[in-house]
Amino acid sequence: MSATTLDTPAPSRIRLGLRAVMGVVVVVLATFPLLNMLPQDSVFHVSDFLVSVSGKWICYAILALSLDLAWGYAGILSLGHGAFFALGGYAMGMHLMRLIGPRGVYGHPVLPDFMVFLGYQQLPWYWLGFDHFAFAMLMVLLVPGMLALVLGWLCFRSRITGVYLSIITQAMTYALMLAFFRNDMGFGGNNGFTDFKELLGMPLNTGAARASLFYASLVSLVGCYLFCLWMTGTKYGRVLTAIRDAENRVRFLGYDTTSHKLFAFVASAMMAGLAGALYVPQVGIINPGEFSPGNSIEAVIWVAVGGRGTLVGAVIGAFSVNGLKTWLTSAAPDLWLFVLGGLFVAVTLFLPKGLVGLLKGRAK
């Protein structure tokens, strides 16, 4: 029997179009810190505010990408991804606190102000090592990754899926919020960490530091996007999609779906941790509020609005919803929560594939 050759088709025009959109978004963002240096009266001048706020959005976009990997591809609807983001942020915050050194209000050579205030005699053991940048960066990835590993292992092997899994992830972030509010945890209680001075020898309150952090975030976004693009393009990515749509059927093909989901969940949590770590030095503070369940739900809405299951959709969703939020919270602050809720309902009912689905519909 002679078999015909089945060549792999080239990526569709829609896919190429979406990648082009991503490229344009990145290039436009990359000009922001440069245009910020133009004179104020130039039409191309980008304000300090826009640079700093878009730096935050880039971190949100990384969080959205990570959530999309878990939800859009592997079908794990996490309502607790904000916790991974916050843990990455706290790990970075601990590094920044250690770098303050004797410049704190109490002038203690080692202990951060809140520890002096609470009467600590020495640094708790889990703060050791955080004075090294490399160690702190490792923890930015490992702490969220380990939490995802343990939680995921417990849930996936017991075949907890769907709504139950979502509720557990939501409970996780809520529990962490309550824990981090406690002073005796050693993470600064409800005040969290702030008054950061420097990072990698760079004073944080300068334009150069802001631009550096902005570019570090942008490079991370591109890196995470390319990583996800590669991952979802492999057979592993197709196994994830298959698990999302019919997990039981995948088991009967001999795939241990627990390990596949775990792998994606851990990678996703690490990405979220990285996003949090980039976020904290830009906003200058991290406190337990970052664990609030609402944050995780907002992240789900970004992905839903942009279009889950497409990487570009997650990024577009993060930028557009946060753009709307920034505008609305100054124009009509009371309205925001209603708009957010309405947006979610509207997207679920009328735009199940999100903004990207709209673009795809146009292209056809």
Next chain:
Amino acid sequence: MKGRRLYLDGVSVVFDGFRALNNLALVVEPGEMRAVIGPNGAGKTTMMDVITGKTRPTSGIVTFGELDLTRMDEASIANLGIGRKFQKPTVFDALTVFENLELALKAPRGPVACLRWHLAGAGRTRIEEVTTEIGLTDRAHDLAGILSHGQKQWLEIGMMLMQDPDLMLVDEPVAGMTDAETEHTAKLLARIAGRHSVVVVEHDLDFVRALGCKVTVLHEGTLLSEGSIDHVQNDPRVVEVYLGR
């Protein structure tokens, strides 16, 4: 002959007091083809669920060679070399026909192996062969979700072939197929048997006759009769509960 012997004895499955399987016994030798018939609700699908780890038997022995299948999960059983075509075809709608077959292709199944996976010549050739065999060559790069019911049946059969299992469990393969397709399926299964053990559940007696193999008749979760198609068709108990209705 490679492959293992499938052995079920005293298998019962009870759902909320209802006995879907009742003290069932079945032996399928390596390389054997076996047809299983029986009225709706006789427990044919449940029997396959028990063999593939989907349902745990309430009591009884289920072994494949020396291995106790009642202690293994679905993925491990599949990796032992037991493939299944479901009664209701479930293919991955968001993937193409080609990708569905690639996913089923026998290869290391772990996440890292899948990340590093590269479809080499032999695998590609195998996919091409099976795509031709199931008549979906010109649909290879279409999404499985847009296939017709009959084509999904074919794709499921193709996915089972890709796994190259020692034992194939085929649940109602020709439901929704035309006469020509039914005949093609019978030939395909006959060709497979010998290299693999095959258990086929089917209602269509002409189809079963075309398979020309030993027939097991199930009724109310238990074995009613076993033998050639002529033997069971003339068995008075079978005539009473099934054929004679």
